[in-house]
Amino acid sequence: MKKLQGFEIVEDFHPKHTLECGQIFRFSVFENEVYEVRTGKVRARIHKTPNGFFVETVNSEFFRKFFDLKTDYSFIKKELGKHKEIATGIAHGHGIRILKSPLFEMIVSFIISANNNIKKIQKTIEKLCELAGEKVQDEFGEFFAFPTLSQLKQLSEKEFYGVGAGYRSSLLVKAIAVISDAWLEQLETLPTEEARSELIKLAGVGGKVADCVLLFGLSRKNVFPVDVWVERVFQQHYGRRNQAILKREDIRKFFVEKFGDLSGFAQQFLFYSIREEKGKQKPYRRAEAN
DNA sequence: CTCCAGGTTGTGT
């Protein structure tokens, strides 16, 4: 049989955990737990092997960077494992890697993510690709690329509504209108804090969305996105003693100070394990009067 | 029918 193009990963990599921890929205699961991940205008499929996983792609060079293969995760696990609350996350989410996704795609994706659920975010982004993205022929067949900046600049607010972006549509139009290629390039070179304040200038981008873009689109590991889930787990693990309920900005500072340059990894382990727990829970109902 | 989702924005104190 034909030899597949691609490469194998044998250490610290699990496609399910990496793709389902909310850092990317364009992926699918096929039979036998084969995963497909799409990013920009390329994609790869991931198969289980006796020793690890095989990444099937004609763009090996790109996907090695995408999966952050140069980073030594054993060191990170060792360091973060010292913190009990993260240790359980590492166990549940072993093989999580922080992806390096295209910057512009992350900005648009995480504006859509605000006050939204992951299923819906995925659907909206997929529809956006079908509406405005280039139809690509590759080794697996046909699919739609994520739209380029100039492609999205041509969309109206109405068209964003049409793909299910809801009230974020006007924000998307405003944000995309002011983004330029030069601005995106410059962002790559700026220090984390400066890049963050640049991002926050965009409509629809606040602290949390900016942190996600920094982490997943700019590979800045010294950020800690605080969302509703992290907020809850903070109150559970740390908030008991401090009677004051901390605001998100303070929770963020707390974690960044605690985990430093490993903040991004810690956050992903934490986020994945919270949502795993939630999935196991029975659907709850409110206490009934009796 | 009500509540929630990887929050941000605009308004009022």
Next chain:
DNA sequence: ACACAACATGGA
């Protein structure tokens, strides 16, 4: 500065 309602939409 801080609090808080409003914002589309679909699933539970």
